[in-house]
Amino acid sequence: MARKFGLGRGLDALLDNNDGSETQDATAAPAKSETDNASLSAQSQATPRSSSNQGTVELPISRLVPNPGQPRKNFDETELNELAASIKTYGIIQPVIAANAGDGTYIIIAGERRTRAAKLAGLETVPAIIRDYTDQKKLEISLIENIQRTDLNPIEEAAAYKNLMDFSNLSQDELALRMSKNRSTVANALRLLKLPVEIQKSVEEGKVSSGHARALLSVTDAKARDKLYRELLAGDISVREAEKKASALNDEKPKDGKSAKKEKSRPPEIKDMEEKFIAKLGTKVVIDGDVNKGRILIDYFSMEDLDRLYEILGG
16 A cells, blocks of 8 residues: 655645645546556657646656656655555546646656656556746755655755755755754754765665764764764664764874873763763763863854754754
């Protein structure tokens, strides 16, 4: 059975209609017969045909092309096959949204997953609503559709945020407002793009979680970060343990034993509180003092990072 995903009000507002989700409704009308599909095949290169549903046309799948701004780069094969099986039985319930590219093709604005599944199911055409959107609106709809329906992996989401910020000249505050998310959530996502490409790839593939990735980001030395990264790939290390290891790596001073001696003399309460700060802020934090008084040193690596910390600290 195909999974069901909520559309979300954000996408509804952008589309300004009731065009729906990627799911197939088990109560829907049966799919077209093989005879019907054969007649559709003969018309696959023809001008889009009007559908019985108001505002929709039958577009040949061969003339539908992905949106260049589509943030999702990977589609789960199992889910696509499940959706294709549903489409074979019930047909496509909700039309895709497309824009005329002006060269005989149509850009998929919402519904690429449905289109791929329909192709797997052997359909020649899909029901579609043709809309005229600006490039910015196309990008926004693709981003919000994916976030609200099927989660992007953390790197895809971060890249989509950055793409939309750059394209639309948005600040993190404006993007967070448009996405209906906390600013710190957006900032934390964008920070993942500062990781080396190899680590980003591991996050994309699910080998390293976003929590582990933030622990890696807090390690200031590149060699030490790579060391921790290899440990994460080799063993079952929790995010909490990764944060502790990151803190320990930041405190290491290979050329002398001063840091080790200082660490041994520090009260355990201070060490524990330091680790809590690191986990909360996602960056290097050092408490220089004892249980009576001292100071807290918080590292930041850019103006955006400083803004993110300000937001977390209640600014």
